[in-house]
Amino acid sequence: MLSILDRYFLRELAQTVAAVAIVLLVIMAGSAFARVLQQVANGSFPASVMFQVLGLNMLDGLSNLLPLAGFLGVFWALGRMYRESEMHVLASSGMGPMGLLRPVGLLALALALLAGIVSMWLGPWAARTSDALVANANRSVIAAGLDAGRFTQLPGKGGIIFVDSLSRDGSVLGSTLMVTERAGKDNGPPVLKVVTGRSGQLYQDSSGDGRYLSLHDGWQYEIPLGADNWRKLNYARNDAALSNVQNDDSDEDPAHTLDTIALSRVTSADARAEFAWRITVPLMAVVLMMLSLPMSKQSPREPRYGRMMLAVAAFFLYFNLLALCRGQIIKGHWHNAGPLWLVSLLILGGAAWMFRNQYVARAPRKGKA
Numbered sequence: 001m002l003s004i005l006d007r008y009f010l011r012e013l014a015q016t017v018a019a020v021a022i023v024l025l026v027i028m029a030g031s032a033f034a035r036v037l038q039q040v041a042n043g044s045f046p047a048s049v050m051f052q053v054l055g056l057n058m059l060d061g062l063s064n065l066l067p068l069a070g071f072l073g074v075f076w077a078l079g080r081m082y083r084e085s086e087m088h089v090l091a092s093s094g095m096g097p098m099g100l101l102r103p104v105g106l107l108a109l110a111l112a113l114l115a116g117i118v119s120m121w122l123g124p125w126a127a128r129t130s131d132a133l134v135a136n137a138n139r140s141v142i143a144a145g146l147d148a149g150r151f152t153q154l155p156g157k158g159g160i161i162f163v164d165s166l167s168r169d170g171s172v173l174g175s176t177l178m179v180t181e182r183a184g185k186d187n188g189p190p191v192l193k194v195v196t197g198r199s200g201q202l203y204q205d206s207s208g209d210g211r212y213l214s215l216h217d218g219w220q221y222e223i224p225l226g227a228d229n230w231r232k233l234n235y236a237r238n239d240a241a242l243s244n245v246q247n248d249d250s251d252e253d254p255a256h257t258l259d260t261i262a263l264s265r266v267t268s269a270d271a272r273a274e275f276a277w278r279i280t281v282p283l284m285a286v287v288l289m290m291l292s293l294p295m296s297k298q299s300p301r302e303p304r305y306g307r308m309m310l311a312v313a314a315f316f317l318y319f320n321l322l323a324l325c326r327g328q329i330i331k332g333h334w335h336n337a338g339p340l341w342l343v344s345l346l347i348l349g350g351a352a353w354m355f356r357n358q359y360v361a362r363a364p365r366k367g368k369a
Contacts, residue, residue: 005095009103012081017073017107024065024072025058032057049133056130063119063281068315070111071288074104075311078296085300097355100293108289116282120260127257148174159193161213163200173200176215178240184224194221195238214239273329276337280322283341287348288315294354318347 002010036054040047078100081087090099148166153159159180163173178195197215215238222231255263255274263275295311325339 005090005099006103006106009100010107013074013077013103013107016077017070017111020073020076021065021069024069028061028065029054029058032061052133053130056126056133059118059126060123060130063115063123063278066111066115066118067281067285067288070108070285071292071315072311074107074289075292075296075308078292079298079307082296082298083300083302083304087297097358101355104289104293108286111289112282112285115285119278119281124257124259124263128259131257173197173202173213173215176200176213176218178213178215180240189225189227192221192223192225194223195219195240197238212239212241269330269332272335273326276329276340277322277326279337280340280344283344284318284322287344287351288318290348290355291318291351294351294358297358318343 032054036050036057040050078087087100148163151160151162159178161179162177163175165174166172176195176197176199180193182191182193184191195215195218197218199217200213200215202213215235217236218234218238220233220235220238222233224230255266255268255271258266258271258274260275260278263271263278266272291314292311295307295314298307321343322340325334325343328334328339329336
């Protein structure tokens with residue numbers, strides 16, 4: 001049964017953690033939006049799925065955001081209580097270390113459970129869904145920017161296309177007109193290329209890097225501007241490139257999209273590193289929450305943001321140590337999550353030692369005779 005003091009601490013800490021999480025989420029949204037917008041501009045996927053991809057990327061990033069939000073939220077809330085002398089009043093009223101450890105521990109377990117769910121299930125699902133959404137969009141005529149009954153500019157080709165009808169899923173076109181312009185040969189005049197077709201279909205090549213429009217049963221005209229040597233060609237099928245699908249994710253990890261059960265059965269170094277990271281995220285949330293206990297203690301006269309800089313530095317040191325261990329697993333030097341857990345447990349032990357020393361009764365100094 002939670003006491004009144006436990007409920008007070010849980011309410012104050014949870015509200016601050018939620019506020020910090022919202023601020024960090026807004027910052028992450030701005031960064032993710034800039035990255036997604038650049039991918040759309042480079043032709044990685046159509047603009048019609050931009051916000052869906054953005055939302056899925058943000059969901060995937062919550063596994064790293066939640067432990068940081070918990071750490072900074074608890075640190076900020078307890079630091080405010082110390083500066084306003086609330087903690088000193090409670091301590092003088094008989095509150096011991098368990099009065100603070102119990103609500104923080106409960107909140108840490110809840111946050112670790114949420115971070116574990118995101119890391120092991122929701123994050124990989126969001127990555128898989130985002131990849132599938134982009135792949136389907138690049139195969140869809142509607143998602144590629146085409147719409148029945150209006151002229152549409154071809155991406156990156158300096159031309160236009162017009163279709164009179166589209167199927168509901170965007171896979172089949174009706175009568176189509178496509179007009180492009182290219183430079184003439186041997187410094188000749190520019191050539192206007194006009195292609196018509198009774199029907200069409202959009203598809204990707206085997207590598208997935210190109211998007212093509214296949215037109216059937218139509219005519220192709222090549223018209224040099226300012227000249228009379230026109231060319232007319234009747235065809236049964238005519239394939240034209242709409243745009244190249246460029247992949248800007250040079251650091252894309254295929255293991256990241258695998259579900260956790262399937263990932264545990266893969267023996268590659270990347271898969272082992274990804275699996276080790278996923279099962280370490282819940283422990284990281286607990287370690288950071290416990291580390292915030294000793295680091296948040298401060299005097300009322302202490303600068304407001306002095307310890308905040310130390311807290312941010314401590315987080316980046318811990319996070320970089322985990323990233324270093326993960327890199328060693330990727331290189332094949334280590335083969336499991338043992339080093340990541342060892343680093344986490346050492347920091348957890350150090351935090352527990354510092355927290356215990358803050359509440360150890362010190363013997364009074366003997367005055368000089």
